[in-house]
Amino acid sequence: MKTATESEWRKLIAAARRVSRSAYAPHSQLHVGAALLAKNGRVFAGCNVENASLGLTICAERVALFRAIAEGEREFVALAVATPDGKPLSPCGACRQALAEFCRDLPIVSVGEGDERAQFQLGALLPATFRFPQDERQPAKAGEKKAEREALSRRARPRSVRKRAS
Numbered sequence: 001m002k003t004a005t006e007s008e009w010r011k012l013i014a015a016a017r018r019v020s021r022s023a024y025a026p027h028s029q030l031h032v033g034a035a036l037l038a039k040n041g042r043v044f045a046g047c048n049v050e051n052a053s054l055g056l057t058i059c060a061e062r063v064a065l066f067r068a069i070a071e072g073e074r075e076f077v078a079l080a081v082a083t084p085d086g087k088p089l090s091p092c093g094a095c096r097q098a099l100a101e102f103c104r105d106l107p108i109v110s111v112g113e114g115d116e117r118a119q120f121q122l123g124a125l126l127p128a129t130f131r132f133p134q135d136e137r138q139p140a141k142a143g144e145k146k147a148e149r150e151a152l153s154r155r156a157r158p159r160s161v162r163k164r165a166s
Helices: 006-020 060-070 093-100 142-156
Strands: 033-038 043-047 076-082 107-111 117-121
Touching: 006 033, 006 043, 006 060, 006 076, 006 107, 033 060, 043 060, 060 076, 060 093
Parallel strands: 076 107
Antiparallel strands: 033 043, 033 076, 107 117
């Protein structure tokens, strides 16, 4: 498994701090940014977006993850989380589960005000991830998942209907 270099960690932390300024946090006043490093070196950043209906709030970590997924990435190397308004935080349970779908052993660095920093391993934060009973194995490689989706798509397609001659 590829690991992030010190240079990549600095880049991730800077990206997380930068995007935290875009957070929409009128209720908690806690601005959070996250930057996720894909295996191919691309960085995906996200910030928290709160809502008056708190259940609709989405965390910075999932925004970064969903951006990466929408861009076709499935393999990740590292995550940085920045909370410039407070102390370093670990990802919430929902973010842990969402991240674990793709990388159970993801290293995470969280930074707060100044130089305060905390380090985590996703597997230690969420040792028993939820899995469907038929899918107890490690997540499949990106290509395997794509092949499975394509096979399911072919089976779900309606068969051609021949037009009758009138």
